[in-house]
Amino acid sequence: MKAVKDNLPQSKWLKTKLLLQSGSIKRYIPDTRRFSKSNLEQMIYSYGMIYIKPERGTYGNGVIRAERGEQQGFKYQYEEIVRHFDTFEAFHKSLAKKTGSRSYLIQKGIHLLKHNSRRFDIRVMVQVSPKGAWEATGIIGRLGHPRKIVTNYHSGGKPMAIETLLHSHLSPHRLAQLTEELNVLGVRMASHMRKTYPKIQKIGVDIGLDRSLTPWIIEVNMNPDPYIFNQLKDKSMYKKVMRYRRLQLKKKQ
Ligand SMILES: Nc1ncnc2c1ncn2[C@@H]1O[C@H](COP(=O)(O)OP(=O)(O)O)[C@@H](O)[C@H]1O
Ligand SMILES: [Mg+2]
Numbered sequence: 001m002k003a004v005k006d007n008l009p010q011s012k013w014l015k016t017k018l019l020l021q022s023g024s025i026k027r028y029i030p031d032t033r034r035f036s037k038s039n040l041e042q043m044i045y046s047y048g049m050i051y052i053k054p055e056r057g058t059y060g061n062g063v064i065r066a067e068r069g070e071q072q073g074f075k076y077q078y079e080e081i082v083r084h085f086d087t088f089e090a091f092h093k094s095l096a097k098k099t100g101s102r103s104y105l106i107q108k109g110i111h112l113l114k115h116n117s118r119r120f121d122i123r124v125m126v127q128v129s130p131k132g133a134w135e136a137t138g139i140i141g142r143l144g145h146p147r148k149i150v151t152n153y154h155s156g157g158k159p160m161a162i163e164t165l166l167h168s169h170l171s172p173h174r175l176a177q178l179t180e181e182l183n184v185l186g187v188r189m190a191s192h193m194r195k196t197y198p199k200i201q202k203i204g205v206d207i208g209l210d211r212s213l214t215p216w217i218i219e220v221n222m223n224p225d226p227y228i229f230n231q232l233k234d235k236s237m238y239k240k241v242m243r244y245r246r247l248q249l250k251k252k253q
Pocket of ligand 1: 053206
């Protein structure tokens with residue numbers, strides 16, 4: 001609610017459009033469009049797998065993963081429910097009924113890396129430091145529930161150290177490089193967004209890694225949950241995130 005009071009953007013569409021204005025951020029953003037029959041048709045045929053999500057959703061609620069079948073046909077999944085369709089018409093009709101009059105977006109699907117057969121993504125926390133500069137204060141993986149298509153903590157995802165999730169995918173040296181790249185990206189996103197929204201004090205970036213370890217921005221949150229970092233055994237990130245947060249809250253008073 002606070003985010004609304006501060007006039008921070010809630011719409012995933014507005015946030016995506018804003019980030020696309022930056023040349024250095026743009027290449028991390030998967031093709032994202034408004035839900036419509038023609039966009040659905042173009043995107044499902046171009047990408048094979050897409051995510052359909054409410055423009056103003058949170059916690060993974062209402063998120064749908066849709067795919068073309070290997071031979072023919074289509075399917076989509078939300079929560080733990082999977083539906084199959086023989087034709088594009090039937091597939092679209094069912095999705096249109098499900099989305100109703102609410103505004104949804106379609107995004108190119110990222111084939112997220114897996115750990116123990118479960119998909120995971122990464123959350124990067126960026127906050128204003130005591131000195132007033134942007135700083136990436138936390139990075140954590142979120143391992144999705146085995147039967148779900150989202151990784152959110154509130155949808156059964158498990159926050160875990162990125163070292164645990166990534167050690168079988170890349171060397172410690174490459175992991176350090178990737179972490180640095182994501183931290184730099186997070187800071188760049190925060191400073192870019194602050195030009196339009198001067199009140200921003202923190203952002204939480206959801207990053208998906210595909211099978212070639214390329215990072216993709218799934219979304220940016222204006223009111224990220226600081227407590228997921230408390231799930232890590234090592235409390236250093238959690239302590240820093242909370243220290244910076246207390247400072248911001250004090251400044252606001
Ligand atoms: N384009 C995508 N490719 C792969 N996974 C996605 C994509 N979009 C969303 N997801 C999965 O769904 C989750 C929720 O989507 P997100 O856009 O972050 O919405 P919310 O605001 O509900 O968190 C993500 O954390 C990720 O696990
Ligand atoms: Mg999210």
